[in-house]
Amino acid sequence: MTVTVSVVGASGYTGGEMLRLLCNHPGVAIGQTMSRTYAGQPIRRVHPHLRGSDLPAFVEPEALTNADLLVLAQPHGVAQREIERYAQLAPRIIDLSADFRLRSPEDYERWYGEAHAAPDWLPRFVYGLPETQRAAIRETGHVSGVGCNATATILALLPLMQHDLLVPERPIVAEIKTGSSEGGAKANAGSHHPARSGAVRSYAPVGHRHTAEVQQALGIADVHLSLTAIEMVRGALATAHAFARPGTTEKDLWQAYRASYKEEPFVRIVRTKRGNYRRPEPKILAGSNFADVSFDLDAESGRVVAVCAIDNLMKGAAGSAVQCLNLMCGFKETTALEFGGLHPI
Numbered sequence: 001m002t003v004t005v006s007v008v009g010a011s012g013y014t015g016g017e018m019l020r021l022l023c024n025h026p027g028v029a030i031g032q033t034m035s036r037t038y039a040g041q042p043i044r045r046v047h048p049h050l051r052g053s054d055l056p057a058f059v060e061p062e063a064l065t066n067a068d069l070l071v072l073a074q075p076h077g078v079a080q081r082e083i084e085r086y087a088q089l090a091p092r093i094i095d096l097s098a099d100f101r102l103r104s105p106e107d108y109e110r111w112y113g114e115a116h117a118a119p120d121w122l123p124r125f126v127y128g129l130p131e132t133q134r135a136a137i138r139e140t141g142h143v144s145g146v147g148c149n150a151t152a153t154i155l156a157l158l159p160l161m162q163h164d165l166l167v168p169e170r171p172i173v174a175e176i177k178t179g180s181s182e183g184g185a186k187a188n189a190g191s192h193h194p195a196r197s198g199a200v201r202s203y204a205p206v207g208h209r210h211t212a213e214v215q216q217a218l219g220i221a222d223v224h225l226s227l228t229a230i231e232m233v234r235g236a237l238a239t240a241h242a243f244a245r246p247g248t249t250e251k252d253l254w255q256a257y258r259a260s261y262k263e264e265p266f267v268r269i270v271r272t273k274r275g276n277y278r279r280p281e282p283k284i285l286a287g288s289n290f291a292d293v294s295f296d297l298d299a300e301s302g303r304v305v306a307v308c309a310i311d312n313l314m315k316g317a318a319g320s321a322v323q324c325l326n327l328m329c330g331f332k333e334t335t336a337l338e339f340g341g342l343h344p345i
Contacts, residue, residue: 003329004031006067008086009074010058011035013181014096014145016047017318018071023053025322025336027329031067032059039063064089069329071321072096075184080117092328094321096145100125101213111212128324130333131155131264132217137327148316149176149225150213152238155267155291156308159260160242161218165252166304167243172223174214174240179232179282182312190229201229234313235282240306244297253295253304265334266315266323267291280309287311288341289319311341 005022009015010033022028033043039060044051046058070090072079079086080099087093102108105119116122126136128143129151137143153174160166183191190196190203204227211225244253261267270280270292277284280292294307310316319337326333 001027001330002029003027003068003325004029005069005071005325006031006034006064006090007071007073008034008061008064009072009078010043011038011046012073012184013313014317015071015073016050017313018073018096018321019043019047019050019053019055021318021322021336023050023055025331027331027335028325030055032056032064034059034061034064036061066090068092069094069325071325073318076112077117080121083118083121092141094128094143094145094324094328095125096317096321098145098147098209100142100144101127101147102216107212107216111209127213127217128320129154129217130320130323130327131158131261131267134327137324140328143321143324143328145317146320147210147213148182148236148310148312149178149208149227149238150210150217151316151320152176152236152291152308152310153210153214153223153225153240154217155293155310156238156240156306157214157218157223157242159256160244160253160295160304160306161220162260163252163256165244165248165256167245167302168220170222170243172220172240172242173226174223174238175226175228176239177228177230177232177237179230179235179312181233182236196229196231198231199229200231203227203229232282234286234311236310236312236316237280237282238306238308242304242306244302244304246302248297248302248304250297250299253297257293257295261293266319266337267293270294270309280307282309282311283345284343285309285311285314285341286345287314288339289314289323289337290341291315 035058043055069092072095
């Protein structure tokens with residue numbers, strides 16, 4: 001079976017990652033690549049690493065035709081205003097923006113500061129994190145993207161929540177360190193290299209929008225995110241602080257993480273006593289769809305430190321989207337996602 005996939009907004013970082021992955025997918029034929037800015041130009045003009053690939057030139061929005069599946073890799077706010085048109089072009093849609101991640105129009109308005117343009121579509125989309133929504137993703141035609149910071153935080157904390165190991169009355173605080181690619185392909189004053197280089201900048205100490213995804217996915221309200229930009233291009237590292245129930249031991253944590261992730265093809269527990277890479281590190285995940293998780297327990301205070309490292313453009317965006325595509329279309333879940341990362345880099 002071959003599925004024709006068109007990528008809308010293919011000139012951005014996540015669009016480029018989708019094309020890189022789909023070029024090597026044996027069950028996918030890339031239909032069209034749409035870009036308002038680069039219509040008519042070859043893919044290599046924007047994505048030089050794809051030079052030599054047999055990809056069609058970018059087309060303008062009006063030239064989009066039918067496909068088996070549309071991947072929407074546009075800025076936030078665009079898909080919700082065009083969703084009716086996109087739904088006429090393809091029976092299956094994966095939207096990488098934040099437009100359809102939240103189930104509630106009220107939550108969307110609270111976190112994004114404006115009313116949703118297509119609130120009736122929110123319950124039609126399944127949140128695109130296979131580790132929490134695999135069965136639903138298989139059955140749906142519409143999948144939302146995932147926030148990279150939310151993904152790292154959810155995967156760090158998920159075993160603790162699934163096995164009821166935390167004190168519910170205590171808040172959870174996750175500090176996420178992010179790379180510059182999270183800001184997108186268009187530079188701004190904060191992502192401009194002379195301003196960014198050497199910086200360790202707290203840019204969203206409270207109120208980050210991905211908090212809503214974590215609350216929704218884990219079913220808890222008292223979880224809080226704080227974001228820090230560091231000098232890294234790809235990657236996100238979530239360090240979550242929570243408090244375990246009295247009597248919880250390190251063995252309990254091992255059992256919880258192993259039980260939650262033993263069948264997950266892209267989640268690895270990284271916790272060793274020797275070597276340079278004793279805990280998860282985003283650098284060695286560049287280009288891969290893996291999420292490396294770990295944990296530590298302060299037995300005296302009961303504080304659990306849960307950690308997850310990802311490549312924000314992969315497991316935090318395009319990689320999870322291809323994982324969802326595989327589930328939606330009946331392919332093996334790991335297809336086109338087997339790359340393990342690079343070291344050294």
